[in-house]
Amino acid sequence: MGWSIPIGSVKGTEIRIHVTFLLLLAWIGAMHYIQGGATAAVEGVVFISLLFMSVLLHEFGHVFAARRYGVQTPDVTLLPIGGVARLERIPEEPRQELVVALAGPAVNFVIAGVLFLLLNGPLPAGSAEVQNPGVDLLARLATANLFLAVFNLLPAFPMDGGRVLRALLAQRMGYARGTRVAANVGQMLAFGLGLLGLFGNPILLFIALFVYLGAASESHAVQLRDAARGMITADAMVTRFESLPPSSRIEDAVQALLRTTQREFPVVDGAERLRGVLTREDMIRALRDQGAQTPVLEAMRADIPQIGHRRTLDEALALLQQTGAPALGVTDAAGRLIGLITPENIGELMMVHAARPSPPAPVSSAG
Incomplete structure (x- = not known):
């Protein structure tokens, strides 16, 4: 996730803190300092840090439950609104997803239970006022964990x-x-x-x-x-498109834009290898900032992912979503570009899929 800072890892899962979370800590400290001085500021930051430690443990509840079913988690990111565990996939077996989903709130209930034992009695009055530094820290943290568990179970x-x-x-x-x-x-x-x-x-x-x-x-x-489901990249790729040679200039790309309906133009060399993709937005930006004679090699996006034409469409979609690229190059066994997959043609695929009537359910016969 962009604007996040790695701070460590636990068994292969990287822990990251988003920059806005650090801004939240600074804001909490400043607000408490205004209300009660340096001591209140420290208490406010400590409470928020412990609360987000609970959020982190909540996310690792999901992580370790998912690993039971072979699902890895590359990273967990702490945001001002909570935590995000990026699972490679969501288990589609209902019982597995149930376990993974319940593991997070279960961690918060366990934390609250441990804190209740440490308090050695019922929660003191006002413990629901989690931002009130006058209330016992452990009581506020226990209440916050109960709220996190219940809220996440909506x-x-x-x-x-x-x-x-x-x-x-x-x-x-x-x-x-x-x-x-x-x-x-x-x-x-x-x-x-x-x-x-x-x-x-x-x-x-x-x-x-x-x-x-x-x-x-x-x-x-x-x-x-x-x-x-059940499709390969060759089933969904665009095969009729206009490409640009590496020697092209923005002026040539503009002419191609005007005579076609394309928004993404692959830059392909003489061996039919993909060098990059020039989008309409990249083209207009280069035309405005650098001029019509700018080489397309200077304006195109070179980090375009590629995938074989016999790979599953699920893999292609995951690659497109992970990279945020404007297009995906589809290659044959020799590595030559033979098609493109773009968010636009994926949207068209979905519309066609939704318009097709569902097959009738099989009728069982008694016998």
Whole structure:
């Protein structure tokens, strides 16, 4: 994730802190300093640091549960809004996803339980005021962990509760349909939170937007995987496109842009090897800043990933999403460029997939 700083690793999973999290710590320290001086500032920073340690342990609950099923986690990033564990994939076996989803909140419940034992009694009055430095630190931390666990179990993506709901539904109606239903439930919950937020709690409006977009994103991702299932890159690639030789200049690219409907132009050498891709945005920027005689080699994007034409479309989609590239070069066995995969033609593939009627369910006969 961009703007994040690695601070260590645990058994192959890198721990990263986003720069905005450091800004949050500085802001918390400044606010507490204004209210109560240096001592209050230190207490505020310590509390937030311990709270985010709980968030980190929550994410590692997911990480270690996922590893039981062969799913690796390259990194965990701490953000001001929480933590993000980047799993290589989400287990599509419902029982496995259920275990992975519940592992995070379970960690928070365990932390809260340990803190209750250390407090040796019921929570003191005012422990729900987690930002009040006058309340016992352990009591506030226990309350915050309970809140994290309960909040994450709300039945809405991208919270763990949305994945729990999807896993339970998928056991009866399949993964794709279970995702659609869980996403709809999450979006209805988002509308409810949004309505409550209109009555004086702006934080609920932010949470509602976060939940709504998360549900839509999860539904879209599963639809994409469903459309790609069983396909190879050759099934989805664009094969009719205009390419540019390395000797071309921006002026030549502009002419190609005007006479075609393309937005991405591969730069291909005499051996039909991909050298890079020049996008419409790169072209316009170079034309404005450097002029029409600029070589395309200076304006193109050279770090374009490539994939073989017999590889699965799932692999191609993962590569496209991980790199954020404008296109993916598809090559034959000799390494020559034979096609392109772009977000635009993937979107068209999804529209075709959604428009096709579902095959009728098989009818069983008694006998």
